[in-house]
Amino acid sequence: MRIGELAKRAGTTTRALRFYESQGLLEAQRTSNGYREYSEHDLRLVREIQSLQAVGLSLEDARPFVACLRAGHESGDSCPDSREVYRRKLAEVDACLERLQGVREFLEARLAFQDPCLVPEPKEFLCS
Amino acid sequence: MRIGELAKRAGTTTRALRFYESQGLLEAQRTSNGYREYSEHDLRLVREIQSLQAVGLSLEDARPFVACLRAGHESGDSCPDSREVYRRKLAEVDACLERLQGVREFLEARLAFQDPCLVPEPKEFLCS
DNA sequence: GTTTGCCTTGACGTGCGCGTCAAGGTTTAG
DNA sequence: CTAAACCTTGACGCGCACGTCAAGGCAAAC
Numbered sequence: 234m235r236i237g238e239l240a241k242r243a244g245t246t247t248r249a250l251r252f253y254e255s256q257g258l259l260e261a262q263r264t265s266n267g268y269r270e271y272s273e274h275d276l277r278l279v280r281e282i283q284s285l286q287a288v289g290l291s292l293e294d295a296r297p298f299v300a301c302l303r304a305g306h307e308s309g310d311s312c313p314d315s316r317e318v319y320r321r322k323l324a325e326v327d328a329c330l331e332r333l334q335g336v337r338e339f340l341e342a343r344l345a346f347q348d349p350c351l352v353p354e355p356k357e358f359l360c361s
Numbered sequence: 362m363r364i365g366e367l368a369k370r371a372g373t374t375t376r377a378l379r380f381y382e383s384q385g386l387l388e389a390q391r392t393s394n395g396y397r398e399y400s401e402h403d404l405r406l407v408r409e410i411q412s413l414q415a416v417g418l419s420l421e422d423a424r425p426f427v428a429c430l431r432a433g434h435e436s437g438d439s440c441p442d443s444r445e446v447y448r449r450k451l452a453e454v455d456a457c458l459e460r461l462q463g464v465r466e467f468l469e470a471r472l473a474f475q476d477p478c479l480v481p482e483p484k485e486f487l488c489s
Numbered sequence: 490g491t492t493t494g495c496c497t498t499g500a501c502g503t504g505c506g507c508g509t510c511a512a513g514g515t516t517t518a519g
Numbered sequence: 520c521t522a523a524a525c526c527t528t529g530a531c532g533c534g535c536a537c538g539t540c541a542a543g544g545c546a547a548a549c
Contacts, residue, residue: 363525363526364525364526365525365526375526379527379528394526394527395526395527396525396526396527397526397527
């Protein structure tokens with residue numbers, strides 16, 4: 234299938250697919266006229282990337298999963314590198330949950346009583 | 362005090378302060394040589410902005426708080442517009458907490474059993 | 490033949506909160 | 520007098536995952 238059909242079937246855009254290719258996440262055969270030609274396996278790759286993005290992983294984080302699928306594994310997360318990404322992300326999420334809980338309490342307190350003495354900790358707020 | 366001292370006392374940079382000014386969040390008197398001159402009240406404003414940023418609010422969100430302080434209120438969050446920002450942010454944080462909980466469970470499940478059948482919901486992942 | 494709908498590469502734009510030069514003026518210390 | 524340490528404006532850079540033209544080629548329908 235060509236790039237337009239792949240985009241439609243994956244529910245994304247041709248621009249995104251070309252971007253994945255530019256990042257080395259997706260490869261394509263070329264027909265004689267230069268058009269990209271994709272297989273069902275490529276669709277599988279794109280879906281993998283999308284589900285990873287859905288849990289907040291970056292395209293960089295998706296590399297090991299793609300490599301794992303390319304290496305012939307049935308699941309992208311059955312390789313050590315992929316599982317390491319999961320572990321790292323889980324730690325990030327836990328840290329984020331903790332901070333957001335603090336933020337939540339701060340906001341509720343401010344809304345309940347307008348007490349100007351409550352000051353939040355100046356920690357970084359990188360929740361992804 | 363001049364911009365360097367204000368930056369030092371607020372624990373930020375001169376670049377940030379000039380940026381706040383460009384966004385209309387901070388104003389400064391000018392001395393005869395064109396230098397910015399700040400008061401203790403300006404320091405208070407900067408600290409307010411910083412504490413709002415610490416809970417994930419944008420500079421845009423900080424506007425009502427600054428306006429509230431400028432209007433003479435002792436606390437930046439004692440005005441209706443400010444409290445509305447708090448309420449909106451609280452809702453955002455709650456939504457974020459919910460999604461992150463789902464992400465957490467997904468990651469744990471994937472790490473425990475490598476079951477490729479679990480697929481996350483394609484919802485947006487805008488946790489700020 | 491020409492319109493339509495695909496496809497190609499390339500380059501710049503987006504949001505947000507600044508960082509990082511660049512090129513210069515001012516004030517103080519030595 | 521000179522150097523150091525301030526200050527000024529202006530302009531571009533960053534990260535990230537693309538969106539949005541621009542300018543053109545290819546293939547099939549009318």
